[in-house]
Structure formats: C-alpha cells, structure tokens
Amino acid sequence: MEHQFSVIEPKWQKKWEEQHAFEAKNDYTLPKYYALVEFPYPSGQGLHIGHPRPYTALDVVSRHKRMQGYNVLFPMGWDAFGLPTENYAIKNKIHPAKVTEQNIARFKKQLQMLGLSFDWSREVDTSDPSYYKWTQWIFLQLYKHGLAYKKEMAVNFCTSCKVVLANEEVVNGVCERCGSEVIRKVKSQWMLKITEYAQRLIDDLEGLDFIERVKTQEINWIGRSEGALVHFKATTGDDLCVFTTRPDTLFGATYMVISPEHELLETWKDKLTNYEEAVAYRTEAGKKSDFERTELAKEKTGVRLQGVAAINPVNGQQIPIFISDYVLASYGTGAIMAVPAHDTRDWEFAKKFGLPIVEVVAGGDVMNEAFTDTESGKMVNSGFLNGLEVAEAKQEIIRWLAEKGLGEKKINYKLRDWVCSRQRYWGEPVPMVYCEHCGWQPIDESELPLLLPDVEAYEPTDTGESPLSKVTDWVNTTCPKCGGPAKRETDTMPNWAGSSWYFLRYCDPKNPDALASREALNYWMPVDWYNGGMEHVTLHLLYSRFWAKFLYDIDILACKEPYKKRTAHGMILGENGEKMSKSKGNVINPDEIVSQFGADTLRLYEMFIGDFEKSAPWSPSSIRGCKRFLERVAVLADMAKGRGVTPQLEKSFHCTIRKVTQDIADMKFNTAIAALMSLLNDIMDAKTLTVDELQTYVLLLCPFAPHLCEEIWEQSGGEGLASLANWPTYDEAKTVENMPEIPVQVNGKLRAVLRMPATASKEEMADLAKADERVAAALEGKQLVKEVVIPGKLVNLVVK
C-alpha cells in the first residue's frame, strides 16, 4: 500500500474523536496512569516546531500505557491568563478575551493535526470563570491560613511591561519576557509565604524521580545555608544582629557592614557626624537597577559611619561600621560582620578601605588573598578557639554564644516570598476588599468567582496602577465585615497562579462544587510522569509544588508532592544550531512540515532526532529518512502472507519487543525507533513476513506513528483500534542466542570473533579460542599467563 498521509491522518483523527478513544475513564478501580505535559499559553504565533517534541514524547508514553491496559489521563489545556496574551492583545489592538479565544482555536487545531491522544473532554482554560473561581478560592484559603499578606516593599518593576515581577522572573537583571530594564520600586503587593515551605520543598525532593539537574536547580534556588545569628552591640547601645555561616571566624571580624536600607541608619541620624554622606550613598544605591548593581559588583563602594562603632562580643574590641550595597537588605539581617581574612568580598573591601586583616584560620596567605577553605586549617588568634578545627570551632562558638545569650544557630534561605500581584488587566482579580475601618478583608466564598469586569481600556498605566482601578463601579463595593463602603483590590494575579494547580482540575474538570472531587484527586494524583521545560524549574515547578503542599496541609490533597517523576526535554534548534528565532530567519513552521511530510513523519522525526533531554538542530534531510522509513513500513502491508511465525525472524521480533518496551519507559525514544528500523531491515532481508508478525510490528510502531499503523491494522484485519489493542509481549527465552559470537582477545586486543555454544564452559571456550588459527598465530612463541573467560561474553588470553 501507499503511505497517503493526507488521506489517512484526517481519517483516523476523526475516528478517534468519534469513538472517544482517548478519554480517561471515571472507573476508579482500574490501574491508572497520569501523564502530563506543560500546557501552553496560546500565543499569537501559533504552535512552534519545538512544541510537538514533549507532547509527542508523552503521547508515546500514554499510548503505550493505554495499550498495556492502564486507564490513562493525558489532558491538555490553556495557560490563557497573563502577560504574553495581554501584550499580544495590546500590540494588535484586540481585546485579550478575543485574542485568547482565537489563539486557542488555532492552537487546538494545530495540536489535533498531530494526532496527539489528548483527552479533549477535560480541556481547561485558566481564564474561564468556572476555572479561576477555584484559583481565587485557593488564594482565599492561603489568606485565611496566614500565607497571603500585603506588604509595602521594594520590588522588581519592568519599565516596559509596567508591571511588578517575581524574583524568578528577573533574568540577569532584565525582564524575562521582554528583556527590558528592571528597576526597584517600593510598592504594596500581595505576597505568598513560600518561604515557610522552603525546608519541605528541599526535603521532599528526596525519593522523587526527578532528573538530577531539576533537583539541584531547585535546591540551589531555595539556597539553604546553615550558620548563626550573632548579636553585636553598637557604642550607642543598639543591638546589631548579623547572620553568618562562619561564626568560627568571629575573632577575625575587624569591621561591620550594614545595607544602605538598614533601619539603624535612621536610628543613628543624630549621632552620625556624616549622616548626609550616608544618605547620599543610600539614594545613589537605590537608583541603581539590579542589573547595574551586578555590573558594578567588582568595585566595592561604601561609607564609614562616623560617630558610632560596634563591639565584637567575643573580645570587646571596637570596630568600625560601614554602609555598602554589597550587603543586601533582603537577606539575613541586612547586616554582616566582616572577616576580611576569610571572605573574598570582605577582603576586597578591607583592601580598598585600608582595614586590618586578622588571620584566625591558619593555612593560607591572608595578606595576598582571603583563605576560605573550611576543610583544613586550625584556629589561631582566636582565644578559647585556638587549636580547634574549623568544624569544631563552629560548634564551640555557637555553644558559647548561646550560653551568653549573644547568638544562636540559624538556618537561612535565599528564597523570597512570592510577589503575587500584577498591575495588569488580564488575570484573576485578587478577591480582597479594603475597608477604611476593617483593613483588608477577604470576599465571601459564595461570591466566587469574582468576575474580571469587561473593559474598553486594558493597557497598563504609567502610574503603575492596574487598569482595573479606573472601573469605579467595580472598585467601589461594601466591606464584607462591617458593611461600610470599601474598595476592591485592583491588582490581578500572575499567570503562575492559574498554572499552579491546573493538573488538579484535569482530574475532575467540570466540578462546580470543588476544585475537584476528593475521589478524583485520590485516584489520579500524583501525576505519574510530568515533562516540561527547564525554564520552569524555579517558577512554575516550585510554585505548583508549594500550592500542592498547602492543599495537602488543608486536607484537599492526599499526596505531599504533586509529581512523581519529572523530566525535561531539549530544544529543537535551527538548522544552523542556533536557537530558532524570527530575527535569525531559521524558524520552521509545523503546518508546512505536516502538509509536506505528514504528522506521523514529524512525530517520528522529533522522537528520532536525538537524546530527548538534549537540544538538537533541525535537519530537513534527516526528516526525509523518517518519511522513507514509513513508506517502507507501508510496503510491509503488501508483503505479509499467512499466519504464525517466520523462524528466521522470531528472535528479532522478541528482542525488538523487549527493546521498544524498555526504551519507551526509559525515555529513550530514539533507540526504540532505531530498533524498529533495524527489525524492518531484518524483515526486508528475510523477504517474508506473516500477517501476525505484521500486526505485531504495527502495534510496536503505533505509539510513534499512530495514523499509518491504524490504517495497516485495519487493512490487515485487526479488530478495533490499534491504539487500544494489547501491547505485544515477548518471551525472554526467545531473545537468547544459542550460538553467540564471542570476541577473542589476546592481551586485550581483538584477534577473532568465534561462534560458540552459549552453554560452553570456561575451559571449552578457552580451547575453542586457542584452536582458531589467528589466535594461535598471536600466541605463537609466547607464554600464556592468564585466561580471562566470561561465559557467553568473551575470551581474553594474556601472554608474555
């Protein structure tokens, strides 16, 4: 038969839809499998050639699991709220709601042409009121449990998007989305206390089947460090508390630094003889964007505070205090003790300001560089710590500090609370009301969803206020507590809110009474395999794990972790090996590829292109090889005759079934396909094939190229859909070669490859090897020292 993909593909897509072939069953007694891919935001550009790669991969997994008898949930939806959609709407002057609708329609059509086995009956859309009702509901629960709070604070503000960004959204000091400058602005924001979950977000990674780089990236982002709080006293009597990971070096603290924003600067206003100078420095530092701060990182700056000093609690020594922007207000206590001998940054600062450098750990040359090693070296110049190892000294000093009430052990995290409000239109309204008398009040749950009002002007404002603030009849409301006049919160939530729980909604997407029923959640959760991009590890993945843990705490969810297994796909690069982008002119359009080669070929190629986890360049000639392969498969359909087993192919079949089964589970799609190609070559060499074997072959290939396989399955008299047929099984005994080829080495160098019985003993193998003339020639005149024989594997003869 001919591979007429343009006829076959729509035919089977229609049949699958008509027969509801891929809809997950609500029978909770069946073994389940929940496969998940990150839902896309429906951008105006439509599907990118990179999208089908992860989608096809988990489609293969889902199809495979379905054929193995699992009740599979493989859903899809739309991350429709948020900046990308809104920015597109503004640019094209179409209302975001309209844009979303159009883009979803286009995206869906493109996904469907790929033959992905999504359960479309469970489609979710984060911008749909029946969905965001529950996003708002979760926010209210967070608020009620003290995990959502409003706070005036310095935040990252994108000058182009005119919106506040989470720390996770600032990359290299610029906006992750638009690349514009990010400045620091003091604004009142809704915050979520993700920091309260920091330790659990680290601890619970253990035992999860996440690829290692995902785990380490999450752990690094959370940034746990163990140390101590140490209370210094200022000459004014004020307490000056610092966090340090090196309390052992306390004797070496020769000065202190507080961040420019530190409150003590104001407290000391009257005592400082150079207050003006310090304030000028603070103003200057405040003007710098984060990007500039990092740019200037090399050169340390600061101002010595004249008129006050600090007292080192361990030796009573007076030491100067500086303000400098190398100390961050938002980490630790916003103040440090500086130990120039054993900290690189302090060393640089001390050199610049001519401050003393006192060695307290021996082993380095502290006059020339800071000695930061904690593994070796003994304490010196440190009073009662002298002679101890660093690790011992740490424990000893903490004990001493605690005893005197001067300090304690402390764990710090780099992770900050999540800034969860945006001054934008296209998002979930934050369901809070501000009353002059009662302060912030949550709206009643019965009022959910709090609908996003329809507006004419949705552009962000220059004042940094949300466009919603202009909708006065919506803003003005009554206080849920006292009934008096009150105003609604006009900020909306970031897109990370809706995407933090979408995988729960899939379990029970139409439920009007709960985010999902307890039964559905208990059955489907956790997700068995979740695949997504590395770019979401510190954003979506972390946020959604946090929400899941919170929902676990309030008894909505039965599992502590939402995802059992997490993998990440590599990118598809342009032909030139660079990232695809319009400006580089190396973008490949999936619509064109499908019309030219067919969906099956595209799917197969994207799985065959290389290691799933690694990036790989697009190759127009390689995809032709995949098309050629499918055409050859179509030829098999005409070749197959009779029933039963072809003896010379039996072993190949059993081996291939084993290989494909294992490779799909191990995410090694490229070698699974290679094995199928190899089997095809074997069949072509044998020039004979039975109908039974053809059908086995087709089922193995079905997850990768489902349309063609359905067609051959039907034409060869297969019952029902190939996509729902039983996955072929193999007999381990039939994969074994009884006369394997054994490599024979002399001194580790290959001399011959001989066929030997698999059951041969070590002695027999050695004898067979020595009998070969090439081996004998290599042994000639040498003395045999050792015989290394691995039964069924190899012979190595060691001679002198």
Added chain:
RNA sequence: GCGCCUGUGGCGGAACUGGCAGACGCGCUAGACUUAGGAUCUAGUAUCUGUGAUGUGCAGGUUCGAUUCCUGUCAGGCGCACCA
C-alpha cells in the same frame, strides 16, 4: 567566581552492571532502473605511510581489558551570581 551537564566519523547520534567502538538515520561514493532524478533499489562508507596499526577533547592512573571508573586539564552549554 560557585554549582550542574556535555565532549565519540563529514552530520544527528548508539554502546546493558568496565567486555567486538561507531547501532540506527542523514550525507557521500559506485552500480541498477529510468527521457530524467533532489524518486526507488543494491553494494560500500572511522583514519592511515593499509597483509597491519591507530582511534571516543587533552595528559596521566587503576585493570587481563576503559567511550565507560579515578586524578588533573582544556573546550562548550545551562543555572545561580556581592546570599555573608
């Protein structure tokens, strides 16, 4: 600077717990069939001063045997980045 990952033909990439390096595909070469071939089929395809030797970024080490393990080093990618 710190952390993680990757270096294998002309290209994408294979190689199980250390055991025939280069599976599979692309490309290329030759031939067949063709009016034609950027279609299809067949054969070949790591390198070399070629009966043999050398080859998995580079230099060492462990081993009967190393792409695989260890040490050092170079190159590329990703993440974090003044986090005390």
